[in-house]
Amino acid sequence: MSTPETRFEFVKSMKSVSSYPFIHKFLPFDRYAIRPPASLIVKAVLKTSVTPNQLTKTSFVFALLAGAAYAGGTRAFFALAGCLSLVSTVFDAADGMLARTKAMTSRYGAYLDLFLDRIADFTVMAGATYGCYRHTGDWRFLVFGLLTIGLYFLQLALYYINNLYVGSEKSGEGAEAKSMAVFFIFIASIAGHPEWFLAGIFVMGVISLPSKFIRFMRKGRAPASAAPSA
Numbered sequence: 505m506s507t508p509e510t511r512f513e514f515v516k517s518m519k520s521v522s523s524y525p526f527i528h529k530f531l532p533f534d535r536y537a538i539r540p541p542a543s544l545i546v547k548a549v550l551k552t553s554v555t556p557n558q559l560t561k562t563s564f565v566f567a568l569l570a571g572a573a574y575a576g577g578t579r580a581f582f583a584l585a586g587c588l589s590l591v592s593t594v595f596d597a598a599d600g601m602l603a604r605t606k607a608m609t610s611r612y613g614a615y616l617d618l619f620l621d622r623i624a625d626f627t628v629m630a631g632a633t634y635g636c637y638r639h640t641g642d643w644r645f646l647v648f649g650l651l652t653i654g655l656y657f658l659q660l661a662l663y664y665i666n667n668l669y670v671g672s673e674k675s676g677e678g679a680e681a682k683s684m685a686v687f688f689i690f691i692a693s694i695a696g697h698p699e700w701f702l703a704g705i706f707v708m709g710v711i712s713l714p715s716k717f718i719r720f721m722r723k724g725r726a727p728a729s730a731a732p733s734a
Contacts, residue, residue: 533687542597556606559602574634574693574698577636583696585698622660626653633645688700
């Protein structure tokens, strides 16, 4: 009889999430565009010694290469960076699918994914910012890029603080949204306009911050025993 270590099942390898129901139902780009090629990677390494964490690190390397490509500052480099970002996302999906298939999920693996993803996010956005500046010679792209990066990480910090407050350790909930974002990054990069996706990140940050602030303030004040010490 086959075991989880030797038999791959696409549905069982997927993670059930409740976030972003609209995207999951009407724009399932992750399920139909990212997961199929990711499943090919899983099948290729399933009977080898390759681990999910190694796929996570491979995804990270492709993201670093994408950031470096963006910094090249030409349309050809932008297109290359968009392709590398897409490949990085496929490997990022494959790591969790392999972990669930081989029953190798772990708290460390989940946090390694988050840890490297945030560095990758910074690298890609910083590379795109510098690349836009090199491509146009307009210093305002540097200012706008820095504001976008700051806003992005501010809303992420608030998200993680809220999760810490409510005792949630959910990870991987944003796969559908991330895949849609990467698809937009890919299209903008192929078109030679990475500033489009930077603008999209900026707008989403502006929209997201007030809602995160309001939701947290509605939770009320935490009990004194749970309040962090100064």
